[in-house]
Amino acid sequence: MPDIAAPRDSRASVLYADEHKPLTLREAWRVLVKSWPFVSRYRRLVALKCALVFVSLTFFLMTPWPLKIVIDNVIDGHPLTGVPGAILTPMVGDSRSGILVAVSLFLVLTVILIGMVHGEAQALGTNVNSGGLDQAGITANDANDGGSLWNGLFGYLESRITIDLTQRMNQSLRTAVYERFLRSPLALYADQKIGDAVFRVMYDSASIGPVFYRGVLAPVMSVFMFVMAMIVLSFQFSNEPVIVVVAVLFLPVIAIGSSLFGRALRDQSQSMRESGSDVMAAFEERVAQVQLIKAFGQEARETAVVDAASWQSFRSTLRMLAI
Structure with a gap:
């Protein structure tokens, strides 16, 4: 009995040929432009998300002071000199105890607002990694990222706002993709695997969140x-400008490394x-x-095909996590 998926393989390879091509900078920009309508309709939530992120970063960067x-x-x-002097001198003057109290109050406020004093704050999120090491399980978390x-x-x-924003963007894109399938000509379904179509509507739509947050x-x-x-x-090491210059020189190295790593990550993703x-298609x-499978007694063979596809998905995910 021939493999049930075989008749469509050659046509599907043509249908999805563009997905195997490297993503150029221009194409990446087009992806962002096409994604923006699903983000911009929630401007209020986007503005609140960005405001919380940037204010939190400001507190984080001020913690060495x-x-x-x-x-x-x-x-x-x-x-006191520089920015600390301009802020604290009018409030406490030159009193050491006053300076210590002001610094302590700032640290308490920092703990309340961003939850950390030393080191890196523990990330807060709603993801539950219970979906398994496959694309469906991972994107199920992307769809509910908070x-x-x-x-x-x-x-x-920020978590509350992110949950709301992610859900709204995901639902908008999911509905748009589903509507696009309904409006497509019937000839498309001769080449389109139904399982693949379901996968794109249910799971690929969750990519709109990472496109905005990471892109x-x-x-x-x-x-x-x-x-x-x-x-x-610059303020902390005003008497040692070499430190600032060395820090700036590392920027091109980081940018080049991120570009190369991002391309590999995209291909494996x-x-x-x-x-x-x-x-899902299998x-x-x-x-x-x-x-038909039961009529020809091919249960074992077809089970093996699905099992092989599932293990291939698992191996692809492990390679993705290894990058």
């Missing part, structure tokens, strides 16, 4: 954080999505033809 102030101005007794880099009050608010917000955050870090370094789609086609 309190220790410096305590050592230089409280313990060693040096007068994470935050912070675990204080700002982290709680738009993350680069803007990185630039903002780099500029703010340079400002902090595409392979993982295709493997996940193959699993299962759907064999369930649809279950009477």
Whole structure:
């Protein structure tokens, strides 16, 4: 008995040929432009999300200053200068105890707002990694992403906003993709695997969240954080400009490394999505033809085909996680 999926393989390879091509910078820009209508309709939530992110980053980047102030101005007794001096001198003057109280209040406020004093804050999120190591399980979390880099009050608010924003974007894109399938000519379904179509509607639609968060917000955050870090370094090491120059020189190295790593990540992510789609398509086609399979006694063979597709999806995910 021939493989049930075989008649469509040659046509499907042509149908999805463009997905195997490397994504150029121009094509990546087109993806962002096409995705933007599904993001821009929720401008209020996007603005709130961005505001919380940037304010939280500002608090995070200011956390080295309190220790410096305590050592230089409280313990060693040096007068306040620069930005700390412009802020604290009108409030507490040159009083060491007043400076210490002001710094302590700032740290308490930081703990309340972003939930950290030293080191890196623990991420706060709603993801539950119970979907398994496959594309469907991973994108099920993407569709319900509500994470935050912070675990204080700002982290709680950002998580709530992110959940709402992610759900709205995902539902809008999912409905649009489904409507596109309904409006497509019938000839499309001669080449389109029904399981693949379901996979794209249910799981690929969840990609709209990562497209915005990682493709738009993350680069803007990185630039903002780099500029703010340079400002902090300039004030903290005003007498050692070499430190600031060395930090700036590392930027091209990081940018080149991120570009190369991002391309490899994209290629493996595409392979993982295709493997996940193959699993759903293989299962759907064999369930649809279950009477034919049983009539020819091919249960063992068709089970092996689905099992092989499932293991291939699992291996693709492991390769993705290894990058």
